[in-house]
Amino acid sequence: MESARLAAVYRVLYGTYGPQHWWPGDSPFEVMVGAVLTQNTAWSNVERALARLTERIPLTAEAILALGHEALAEAIRPAGYFNVKARRLRAFCHAFVADGGLTGLSGLDTPTLRERLLAVNGVGPETADDMLLYAFERPVFVVDAYTRRLFARLGLLAGDEGYETIRHAFERALGADTALFNEYHALIVRHAKAACRTRPRCAGCCLNAHCPAAS
Template sequence: MPRPDWLRPYRTLHAHYGPQHWWPGETPFEVMVGAVLTQNTAWTNVEKAIANLKRARALSCGAILKLNGGELAELIRPAGYFNVKAKRLRHLCAFLEAQGVARHPEKLRDKAELPELRRRLLAVHGIGEETADSILLYALNLPSFVVDAYTRRIFGRLGLLEGDESYGAIQTAFEAHLPRDVALYNEYHALIVQLGKSTCRPKPRCGDCPLRRFCPAAASA
């Protein structure tokens, strides 16, 4: 039996959709903020919240920590769950300050090796695995594959996953079957999100899917 080719979906999606130019953000810190704000909301809402922070000149660690919780929550209101996310942003900024990188958050990557950085991020209140990996990959350019609900759904339908694995098991599977390459991880995750949003939805649109030729779920639909 041939060994599954985990790069085949990537090649097919990239040929179909083209480069995705992720993550949208002008600075590493903006990417970090976006990774927190995008939890449980659409990216369009995150863009509105970040625009509010920019208008208030509050898109920096120092500025966020100077705001009280209510002021920050009001600025990020468009992102939803704004009181909770305000606390999470403040915890992230306090962490960056404690690491000595508040002025230059991108220098966090110099503080430790990737596994230790990931452990430190996961210890920050409100930073889960997907958010931590998004920060590592998109803000710090470190090879940590991001897993989300789209990943689980698509690769379960492709037969490469059972679908009920832990986050860590799915991440390990991808990283074991792919070259350890930041640009590849970046583009692959972005393409997975594009497919999950547009086609491989809870009720899939298999007829429009670029992966349908080798998807067992599409064949049985």
């Protein structure tokens, strides 16, 4: 992975879309809840689910656990996979409380914190890295389907590399820079929402799943 090319892609995205001010959450804990709810789901649906949840309870791990599975699943229904996500949220809240909450987790070094998050059922690599970057402000690059698709189309990735391989490649090339990782990932997602609609002649670097220029 060439640092210069990664920097060039970043400059183009930033020049096109500007700063994204991610993550859209009022607190680190809300960011973490959002990270679970957004798994394979559009953010607009997550916002509905968060709104319904905060209408019912204050957004704390204790309150979520006290709500119970059925009521939690009903509250987050708009985010889809509501039974699965209710189970995952409760598992995360149990671990969050057991580890001393935000204060306890913030005291851990990044590799240990990442391991702790990944040990929770329902928290995979991308969700853990969303939490690390946007809730704990650790220099961890988030690799999602958009990242893989964009850089494969640009010829910088084969596309079938493992998650860790890609993450380490970005982190090596860009250096440990939390602010840059924050903005870069947000810009990739922003680009995915614009894609071909703003480019009559797509160069193949858009993120539309069925773009003819990308096949």
